[in-house]
Every structure is written in structure tokens, then in C-alpha cells.
Amino acid sequence: MKVMVIIKASSSSEAGELPSQELLTAMASYNEALVKAGIMMSGDGLKPSSEGYRIRFEGDDRTVIQGPFSETNQLIAGYWIWQVQSMEEAIEWVKKCPNPMKETSDIEIRSFYEMADFADNDPDQAVAQREQKLNQTIKMHQANLNTYLFFNGQAEAAIAYYQQHLSAELTLMMRFNESPDPIPEGMLPKGYEQKIMHAQIKVADHELFISDGCAPDEQPQGFSIALTLTESEEVERIFNALAQDGNIIMPLEKTFWSPLFGQVKDKFGISWMLMLPDEQTQ
Numbered sequence: 680m681k682v683m684v685i686i687k688a689s690s691s692s693e694a695g696e697l698p699s700q701e702l703l704t705a706m707a708s709y710n711e712a713l714v715k716a717g718i719m720m721s722g723d724g725l726k727p728s729s730e731g732y733r734i735r736f737e738g739d740d741r742t743v744i745q746g747p748f749s750e751t752n753q754l755i756a757g758y759w760i761w762q763v764q765s766m767e768e769a770i771e772w773v774k775k776c777p778n779p780m781k782e783t784s785d786i787e788i789r790s791f792y793e794m795a796d797f798a799d800n801d802p803d804q805a806v807a808q809r810e811q812k813l814n815q816t817i818k819m820h821q822a823n824l825n826t827y828l829f830f831n832g833q834a835e836a837a838i839a840y841y842q843q844h845l846s847a848e849l850t851l852m853m854r855f856n857e858s859p860d861p862i863p864e865g866m867l868p869k870g871y872e873q874k875i876m877h878a879q880i881k882v883a884d885h886e887l888f889i890s891d892g893c894a895p896d897e898q899p900q901g902f903s904i905a906l907t908l909t910e911s912e913e914v915e916r917i918f919n920a921l922a923q924d925g926n927i928i929m930p931l932e933k934t935f936w937s938p939l940f941g942q943v944k945d946k947f948g949i950s951w952m953l954m955l956p957d958e959q960t961q
Contacts, residue, residue, distance in 0.1 A: 680762075680763060680764070680765065680766070680790055680791075681720070681760065681761070681762050681763075681790070681791040681793075682760075682761050682763060682766070682769050682788055682789060682790050682791065683758055683759070683760055683761075683788070683789050683791065684722075684758060684759040684760075684761055684769065684773060684786060684787070684788050685755055685757075685758050685786065685787040685788070685789065686724075686755065686756045686757040686758065686779050686784070686786050687753075687754070687755065687756065687784060687785040687786065687787060688727075688728070688754035688755060688756040689756065689780040689781075689782055689783075689784050690782065691780055691781050691782060692727065692756040692780060693727050693728060693729070693747065693754065694727070695726070695727045695729070696781075698779075699781075702777060702779070705777040706777060706779070709775070709776055709777060710722065712775075713759070713761070713772065716772075717762075718761045718762055718763050718768075718772065719759060719760075719761060720759075720760040720761065720762055721759070721760045722757070722758060722759035722760065723757060723758065724756065724757035725755055725756055725757055725758075727746070727747065728746035728747045728748045728754050729746045729747035730746065731745075731746040731747075731748075732744065732745055732746065733746070733748070756779070756780075757779065766788065766790065769788050770788065773786050773788060794806070794807040794810055794811075815913070815916075818908065818909065818910060818913050819908075819913075821908075821909050822906055822907060822908045822909070822913075823906075823907040823956075824904065824905070824906055824907075825886055825887065825888050825904070825905040825907075826885075826887055826888065826902060826903075826904060826905070827887075827888040827889075827890070827902055827903035827904065827905045827950075827952060828887060828888065828889050828890075828902050829889075829890050829891070829892035829902060829903070830889065830890070830891055830892070831891060831892050832871070832874060832891050833891070834874065834875040834878065834889050834890060834891040835874075835875055835891075837889065838852075838875075838878060838880060838889060841880060841882060842880075845882050845883075846882075847880040847881065847882045848880060848881040849878065849879075849880050850879045850880065850881055850886070851877070851878060851879040852875060852877075852878040852879075853875070853876050853877050853878070854872070854873055854874065854875055854876055855867055855871055855872055855873070855874055855875075855876045855891075856872040856873060857876070858876055858935075859935045860934070860935050866893055867893060868893060871891065871893070874891035875889065875890060875891045876890060876891070877889075877890055877936075878890070888905050902950070903942065903950035903951060903952050904949065904950070904951050904952070905951075905952040905954070906951060906952065906953050906954070907954050907955070907956055908953065908954075908955065909955070909956070910955075911938075911939050911955060914931065914939050914941075914953050914954065914955060915931065915939075917953060918931055918941050918943055918951075918953045921943045921945045921951055921953075922943045922945075923946070924945075924946040925943055925944050925945040925946045926943065926944045927941070927942075927943050928942040928943060928944055928950065929941050929942040929943075931953070936954075936957060937954040937955055937956070937957060938955045938957075939954060939955045940952070940953070940954040940955075941953055941954075
């Protein structure tokens, strides 16, 4: 279940008093524990209501009201979004939280509605299907798309060429013999140990992924589209959709650069690399 964990405002938070270094450190450790446990989806602190606004709805009228707002115990100073197994699990995690305020404070837990809760008012599932499409669109807006170029043994020369003529910035480079995991036997052509396994260059406002690949006899004309998503369910959904009537090049699995990575060629012959971001960069 998904829950919102709400830190209620206090007189100090409404006064704009920032947390001490000790509290910041304690909260950072707490957030690290939440992330490690796999339950934290997001979380942020909010500025005082004096910097906020309310919009009041009365029929067709809209009135903008500028803060501050007086009812401190009803205001929010921060929040988390958690994915937990039960409300009991959420309660146990909240009890481990450092006191977020210098005075007595409250943290509230509220569970989210799910579309199943509205089933009686949506008997044909039309609204549920629209919501599902909207959620998929939102997740795609959060994704990161890169073009992956394969140079079949000429990657290093290509990088130097782009640096000279396009002022390309080399941001990452790894050779095959630097791979943390052993290269599968028979995959790498002879003499390719020093070739580029993966590199990244920035050209203008776009980052290109580059590799020598494993086919030295071909002309450098191939490419893949690298799609990085934020949720494993979306990686699996899109991978399976692209694989329908296509060809799986590498099944989804954990790698040293991604918790979940796979490569598939769709029915139109376009190669896709789908992945979750490296856990260390999240």
C-alpha cells in the first residue's frame, strides 16, 4: 500500500527556523534507512505557509489568499511517500523517526485511494483505464532517453573526432578489460580487450552513449535507443511490449551498471536498451 507520511507544522517551522546540523544529519541517516529498506518513493520539506497561497472555490468564483495561515496544527511542514506492506509497518517506521521539530510535534500517516476503491462508481472500468494511461504517461515523462551509437572498433577515433569538431565533452569511458564482471567467453572478438565497452559524450545539450560493440567487420551504422525508467514495473511492461513480435537480444537482469537491464529489438528492427538507473545515482 502507498501512504503519505505528513509532518505537521509547528511554531518553529512556521517561523522559518531551519533544522540544526544535528537534526539534518539524523534525518539524512533516517532517509538512507528508508531508501535501503525500499519503501521511500519521495519526500521533501515545505517552506512556511507565509510563502504559500490558497485558492478558495465558491461556485464559479476563485479567490487567491496569500499566507501565512493561522491554524498551525493543520499545516504541513514536510512529507514522505512510502510504499509499505501495511499500515502497521508504516507506524513502526514513523516511530523510528527523529523528532522533526525542536518542540513537541506530530507525524500523520494517510493511505492513498486506489482505483479499486472506486469500482462501484466505475463499473465498466472506463475511468480506471484512463487513469492507467495517465500514470503510464507520467512515468514516461520521468524517463530519460539517449541514443546509443556503435562504432565497431572505431569508437575512440569517433570520440576524438567529435571532441575536435563538435567540442564534445567526454563524461565517462570504460574499456572491455575494465569491466567489473567477466566478459562471456566467445562474445569479444580477438584484440578487442582495449576497445571501448561504454562511453558517454555531451554534444550541445544532448548526451550520446558510445560503444565499439562486438562486431568489428561491420560498418559503424548501428545504434540503439537507451531508455532509463524509474520503476521496475515500467521497465518490464515496456520491454515485454517491444518484445512482442520482436526479438529479445538480452533478457532483463541485474548488471553491474543497472539493477535491471535488458535489450530488445522491436518488430520494426529498432534496438532498445531498457534499464533502471544505477542504485548509487538515485
